Amino acid sequence: MARIIVVTSGKGGVGKTTTSASLAAGLARRGHKTAVIDFDVGLRNLDLIMGCERRVVYDFVNVINAEATLNQALIRDKHVTDLYVLPASQTREKEALTQDGVERVLDELAAMDFDYVVCDSPAGIEHGARMALYFADEAVIVTNPEVSSVRDSDRILGILQSRSRRAERGDEPIREHLLITRYNPTRVAEGQMLGLEDIIELLAIPSIGVIPECASVLEASNAGRPVIIEEQSTAGQAYADAVARLLGEERPLRFIDVHKPGFFKRLFGGTP
Amino acid sequence: MSLFDYFRAKPKPSANLAKERLQVVIAHQRAQRGGPDYLPMLKQDLLAVIRKYVEISEDDVQVQFDHQGDCDVLELNVVLPER
Numbered sequence: 636m637a638r639i640i641v642v643t644s645g646k647g648g649v650g651k652t653t654t655s656a657s658l659a660a661g662l663a664r665r666g667h668k669t670a671v672i673d674f675d676v677g678l679r680n681l682d683l684i685m686g687c688e689r690r691v692v693y694d695f696v697n698v699i700n701a702e703a704t705l706n707q708a709l710i711r712d713k714h715v716t717d718l719y720v721l722p723a724s725q726t727r728e729k730e731a732l733t734q735d736g737v738e739r740v741l742d743e744l745a746a747m748d749f750d751y752v753v754c755d756s757p758a759g760i761e762h763g764a765r766m767a768l769y770f771a772d773e774a775v776i777v778t779n780p781e782v783s784s785v786r787d788s789d790r791i792l793g794i795l796q797s798r799s800r801r802a803e804r805g806d807e808p809i810r811e812h813l814l815i816t817r818y819n820p821t822r823v824a825e826g827q828m829l830g831l832e833d834i835i836e837l838l839a840i841p842s843i844g845v846i847p848e849c850a851s852v853l854e855a856s857n858a859g860r861p862v863i864i865e866e867q868s869t870a871g872q873a874y875a876d877a878v879a880r881l882l883g884e885e886r887p888l889r890f891i892d893v894h895k896p897g898f899f900k901r902l903f904g905g906t907p
Numbered sequence: 908m909s910l911f912d913y914f915r916a917k918p919k920p921s922a923n924l925a926k927e928r929l930q931v932v933i934a935h936q937r938a939q940r941g942g943p944d945y946l947p948m949l950k951q952d953l954l955a956v957i958r959k960y961v962e963i964s965e966d967d968v969q970v971q972f973d974h975q976g977d978c979d980v981l982e983l984n985v986v987l988p989e990r
Contacts, residue, residue, distance in 0.1 A: 782925050789933045793940040826920025833926045837933055 645787030647758030661878030686859025844877030942972030
């Protein structure tokens with residue numbers, strides 16, 4: 636049975652697609668056959684982040700409308716084995732994602748022996764976002780240490796708890812995981828940015844990781860590689876830790892403390 | 908950071924302010940959670956009806972939705988102004 640994980644946030648631009656790409660790649664690298672689906676119909680971007688934009692022939696909506704088979708639409712990842720991408724349609728209306736259609740695709744992926752299906756949600760709380768979360772078993776709520784992102788994460792938590800299939804059926808609730816991205820420990824230490832304890836307290840859900848602000852995220856996206864495969868980068872390592880925690884392993888948090896510059900560095904400057 | 912930055916005035920910490928504001932707004936959001944979608948509209952209608960007779964502010968009408976056993980309970984609190 637495939638485990639369905641939605642990556643969601645409410646707010647746009649917080650790192651959902653970056654996170655979907657890295658979590659999916661990380662799960663596949665740990666030996667789990669994984670598919671990652673772009674639910675952002677009309678604004679497809681996961682293909683770019685995964686570096687497979689030139690290999691898109693068929694998309695999610697083609698499969699739902701039976702214009703292509705799932706096998707035809709799934710793109711095998713170049714970097715990681717056992718990883719497949721199902722791109723969003725660039726032209727259709729969001730309503731093309733019907734609940735029945737999404738369910739059929741997810742069932743078919745399960746029948747193809749996928750262990751994990753990562754659903755990359757669009758921003759907002761409208762149809763596309765609701766379809767992305769409806770069938771989820773787990774949810775990764777991507778949050779920036781910033782007021783509008785935290786508020787929107789709380790909104791999306793409310794929707795997860797009332798509008799998902801698990802909620803409607805009265806099944807065991809979706810397992811919620813907080814993932815804080817673009818975290819800057821120096822600014823937190825200076826009192827300029829919400830700290831991870833504050834965000835955890837406000838949202839009242841357990842954290843699965845903290846991804847520090849890191850130049851490698853942009854660089855990896857420029858090259859079309861999930862940042863998790865950049866093993867030297869702090870963001871890549873933080874994502875690898877998050878994947879391990881998603882798989883139930885205990886990992887201490889890294890990259891959340893400030894490294895105080897030495898006296899001479901403070902005196903004469905230098906890049907922090 | 909250089910020597911000059913060291914003496915420069917530090918910006919005032921603002922994270923606490925963010926947290927306090929979020930505590931209020933999230934508590935408010937959660938109070939509405941789980942209730943039917945029509946609650947905000949119901950509240951506006953109630954306000955309009957009451958305002959036909961007496962002037963009250965938006966905060967003077969509290970609409971709470973609760974579950975008690977098998978029952979859904981709609982709790983309505985209206986604070987009238989002092990005469």
